[in-house]
Amino acid sequence: MTGNVPFPDRDIVAEKLAALSETDKSYLALLMENAAQDDNLLDGLRRHLDLAAGSRFLNSLKLDNLGFWLGSQAPDRLQIRLMETARSGQHPAYQAFRTGLDRSGGLEKVYPPVIR
Numbered sequence: 001m002t003g004n005v006p007f008p009d010r011d012i013v014a015e016k017l018a019a020l021s022e023t024d025k026s027y028l029a030l031l032m033e034n035a036a037q038d039d040n041l042l043d044g045l046r047r048h049l050d051l052a053a054g055s056r057f058l059n060s061l062k063l064d065n066l067g068f069w070l071g072s073q074a075p076d077r078l079q080i081r082l083m084e085t086a087r088s089g090q091h092p093a094y095q096a097f098r099t100g101l102d103r104s105g106g107l108e109k110v111y112p113p114v115i116r
Helices: 010-019 022-033 035-054 060-073 076-087 092-104 106-110
Strands: none
Touching: 010 022, 010 035, 022 035, 022 060, 035 060, 035 076, 035 092, 060 076, 060 092, 060 106, 076 092, 076 106, 092 106
16 A cells, blocks of 8 residues: 655656646646645755756756746745745755746745835
């Protein structure tokens, strides 16, 4: 008997994030609509970033674009968790993702800067 395996699992989400075709974007957008799927999405994101960090060739532009897309599309409840994930690693893969996330302005939309 097997334990409960989350659907979608982190490998499926990581594959979708790696490809990021229009179909994958639609799938990920649906996933982000359901708050119960937040952990699955973030586990898949961590898996994708770890795989990118371990690869022989780092496509930082693709990771930057992924960060920008996720930051632009993710609902408010995910913005802090996305940034925490981006900051959780020192590898250039995480830094490239964070650059795109910063560029998207998603966190600033949720928490606008205080004007004095």
